[in-house]
Every structure is written in structure tokens, then in C-alpha cells.
Amino acid sequence: MLALLVLLGFTSVSLAAPAGSSDVPAKVDLLMPDVQPKLPDTYLCHKIKLDSTDTYITGFVPNADMNIAHHMLLYGCLEPGSDKNVWNCGEMAAPNPLFESAPTCKSGPKIIYAWAMDAPSLVLPKDVAFKVGGHTDIKYIVLQVHYKNVTKFLNGGKDRSGITLQTTKKSLPRGAGVYLLGTMGSIPAHSTVYMETACPFPGKNLVIHPFAYRTHAHTLGRVVSGYRIRDGKWAEVGRMDPRKPEMFYNATTPHMTVKKGDILAARCTMENGLDHDVAIGATQKDEMCNFYIMYWVEGDHILDKSYCFSPGPPTWYWADFKGGDINLAARPKDISTIPGTDKPLVATETEKFGEMAAEDNAEQEEDVALESLLDQLGADELGSILGDMEDRRPQRREEDDEYYYGYDNN
Numbered sequence: 001m002l003a004l005l006v007l008l009g010f011t012s013v014s015l016a017a018p019a020g021s022s023d024v025p026a027k028v029d030l031l032m033p034d035v036q037p038k039l040p041d042t043y044l045c046h047k048i049k050l051d052s053t054d055t056y057i058t059g060f061v062p063n064a065d066m067n068i069a070h071h072m073l074l075y076g077c078l079e080p081g082s083d084k085n086v087w088n089c090g091e092m093a094a095p096n097p098l099f100e101s102a103p104t105c106k107s108g109p110k111i112i113y114a115w116a117m118d119a120p121s122l123v124l125p126k127d128v129a130f131k132v133g134g135h136t137d138i139k140y141i142v143l144q145v146h147y148k149n150v151t152k153f154l155n156g157g158k159d160r161s162g163i164t165l166q167t168t169k170k171s172l173p174r175g176a177g178v179y180l181l182g183t184m185g186s187i188p189a190h191s192t193v194y195m196e197t198a199c200p201f202p203g204k205n206l207v208i209h210p211f212a213y214r215t216h217a218h219t220l221g222r223v224v225s226g227y228r229i230r231d232g233k234w235a236e237v238g239r240m241d242p243r244k245p246e247m248f249y250n251a252t253t254p255h256m257t258v259k260k261g262d263i264l265a266a267r268c269t270m271e272n273g274l275d276h277d278v279a280i281g282a283t284q285k286d287e288m289c290n291f292y293i294m295y296w297v298e299g300d301h302i303l304d305k306s307y308c309f310s311p312g313p314p315t316w317y318w319a320d321f322k323g324g325d326i327n328l329a330a331r332p333k334d335i336s337t338i339p340g341t342d343k344p345l346v347a348t349e350t351e352k353f354g355e356m357a358a359e360d361n362a363e364q365e366e367d368v369a370l371e372s373l374l375d376q377l378g379a380d381e382l383g384s385i386l387g388d389m390e391d392r393r394p395q396r397r398e399e400d401d402e403y404y405y406g407y408d409n410n
């Protein structure tokens with residue numbers, strides 16, 4: 001209780017530019033204010049409010065020890081998840097008597113950085129920056145730290161893990177953004193399943209330059225891979241075993257661009273050796289299938305639509321994509337191959353859901369999973385995902401009894 005009261009005493013730090021030095025690079029510390037998490041697997045969030053002039057983030061310097069912090073994530077938010085200086089957050093957060101539970105962001109969450117396992121500093125490419133504060137819709141930056149092992153804190157230790165942002169007030173010519181591909185769906189007991197998503201590139205006149213990627217799954221993920229499909233040709237953005245440190249890695253195809261007419265696609269290959277089915281959801285017992293693309297653009301207009309979610313198995317696969325020529329026949333052979341191994345993991349044949357009842361069931365499960373996703377996403381994001389999924393739900397054709405996927409790129 002004392003710890004809680006002490007923590008409540010802190011106020012948000014304001015990110016103010018040093019007077020009269022608007023183009024001098026500044027370091028901004030976003031560090032936990034001497035917290036004492038006492039339960040293993042505590043996720044704590046801490047925020048800073050940005051000031052009313054545009055700030056450009058050009059690099060991230062982690063200050064953490066992998067023996068204390070399992071991972072750290074930085075989110076930009078329109079509104080932070082809590083008014084508190086420190087709160088219990090994160091998709092897998094269990095109730096914690098010491099800290100109030102709240103989502104990372106209340107609205108407009110945008111992931112901008114991830115650190116794990118003593119990853120080194122990340123410096124964005126030359127002239128590239130995340131534009132935050134000022135007139136952007138990122139008014140706060142929230143640091144999330146996952147404390148896996150808390151023994152140090154049981155004996156009175158305190159923690160200041162966090163990230164030092166390298167910032168400047170000087171306008172930089174290239175803006176950075178993150179695009180997230182993911183699925184809903186479920187993985188039957190004792191099976192290997194492909195969770196797939198694909199979307200037509202949403203930018204109209206925009207060209208994006210992917211330069212880094214990150215994968216995320218829980219315990220069943222074996223390979224997560226992402227692609228750009230242009231004129232029926234597949235190019236890999238990244239492919240990773242999600243059990244490896246979940247940080248941003250360099251894109252595997254350098255100097256790639258994505259523009260109107262291209263398709264972005266991702267697959268998570270999941271292995272469920274358990275006796276029960278596992279669905280996408282918010283806790284560690286559930287699963288997730290996420291592929292993040294970090295990109296830059298010329299100018300500062302990044303993508304408005306930054307999510308590509310599908311209903312996932314058993315209702316949606318790449319074969320159901322209707323938004324362009326995905327040319328599945330030309331897909332790479334190693335999509336489901338764990339890097340460093342030489343054989344792909346092959347999906348188990350599963351029953352197709354043909355019955356109305358089964359279909360209804362699947363939709364119900366999906367809705368439950370969506371509710372937990374709500375905790376993570378703001379209204380705008382969820383709205384766009386729901387709109388997307390609504391378009392993709394199987395619809396009954398008038399003339400016959402077959403289902404088709406009414407996703408149209410118009």
C-alpha cells in the first residue's frame with residue numbers, strides 16, 4: 001500500500017523543448033519511477049505527456065537488464081490508459097493488488113518500439129523519425145515493461161528500467177510508422193495450423209519503405225512471416241521464430257517499397273500439442289498472431305489505416321482473399337520454415353466448417369476474442385478492424401448453398 005501511495009505522488013513529466021534551442025537534439029528519459037513490482041509477470045506502464053509542438057523521435061536507447069525486464073514496448077497514445085503515473089497494463093496482465101489495472105492506451109494506440117533480451121539501441125534510418133506530440137494524434141508516450149522475475153523487489157529493490165528517446169524539434173523529411181497484420185481464429189487440439197491474413201495496400205498515393213519487422217505470438221507460434229505481393233510475385237518482409245526475442249529486426253528484403261496495387265500478407269504457423277483448442281485472445285493461455293512492419297515515407301503523412309486483420313482459421317485463409325491477384329501458386333516454399341531449419345511445418349488437415357451451427361459457433365468465439373482485443377485497441381482501430389472483418393465474413397449467396405467471402409477491394 002505504501003508503494004502505491006508513493007507512486008501516486010508522482011506526476012507526469014512534460015516533454016518540453018529546451019528554450020531557444022529548437023533544433024538541438026535532446027535526450028528524453030522515459031524510465032520507470034523507482035517501481036517495486038512484487039508479482040512475477042507484472043506488466044507496468046508509465047507515461048509522459050508530449051508538449052504542443054511537434055517532436056521527432058530518431059532513436060531509442062534502452063536502459064534495462066534482461067534479468068529484470070523481459071520486454072519493453074513503447075506506444076504512442078491519443079489518450080493514456082490511466083491517469084496514474086504507473087499502472088498495471090498489458091494484454092496478459094493479471095489483476096495486481098499493488099497497481100490499478102488499465103489498458104496501455106485509452107485511445108489511438110500505436111506501437112513505436114520494442115526491446116527484448118539486451119537488444120542494442122535502435123537508430124532509425126537517416127532523415128527518418130516518428131513524429132509525435134504537437135498536432136499529431138500521439139499526445140502521450142507510454143512505456144510498458146514486463147517484469148518476469150521480481151525477486152529483487154521483494155527485498156526492497158526499486159527499478160528504473162526504460163528507454164531514452166533521441167529527439168529533435170527540427171523537422172525531418174521522412175516519417176516513420178508501423179503497420180500491423182494479424183488474425184483472429186482458433187487452433188484445434190493436436191494440430192498444426194496456418195493463421196493467415198492479407199490486405200490490399202491501403203495507401204492511395206503513398207509509397208512506404210519497410211525497414212524493420214517484429215513478430216508476436218504466445219506459446220504455440222513457431223514461425224511468423226510477412227510478405228509483399230506485387231504483380232503476383234512474393235517478396236519476404238521478414239520471417240522469425242516468435243520464441244526468439246520479440247524486438248524489431250531488419251527487414252529481410254532491403255530497399256523494398258510497397259505501393260498502390262500491392263498486397264501485404266502474413267502467416268503464423270502454430271503448433272498445438274495440447275488436448276484443447278486454443279483461440280486468439282488476450283491472456284497467455286490464448287494465442288496471438290501478429291506481424292508488425294516498421295516503415296518510412298517521404299514527408300510526414302503516414303498510413304491512415306494501419307491494421308490488416310482476418311477472421312483466421314477455420315473460416316479464412318489466403319485462398320479466400322479476393323482483394324487482388326495474390327497468386328498463391330507462386331508463394332515461397334519456406335513460409336512455414338523456422339529460420340535455421342530446412343523443412344516447413346505442414347498444416348494438419350482439419351474439417352471444413354460447412355454446417356450453419358458450426359459457423360455460428362465460430363462467429364461467437366470470434367466475438368469473445370474481439371472483446372478482449374477491445375482492451376488493447378482504441379475505438380478507431382477496433383472500428384476499422386471490425387469493418388474489415390465484417391467485409392470478410394462468409395455470406396450466403398442467393399442462388400446456391402455455398403459460402404463465399406465477400407471481400408472486395410472497391
Ligand code: CU
Pocket residue numbers: 070071146
Ligand atoms: Cu515479456
Ligand code: CU
Pocket residue numbers: 091216217218287288
Ligand atoms: Cu500477445
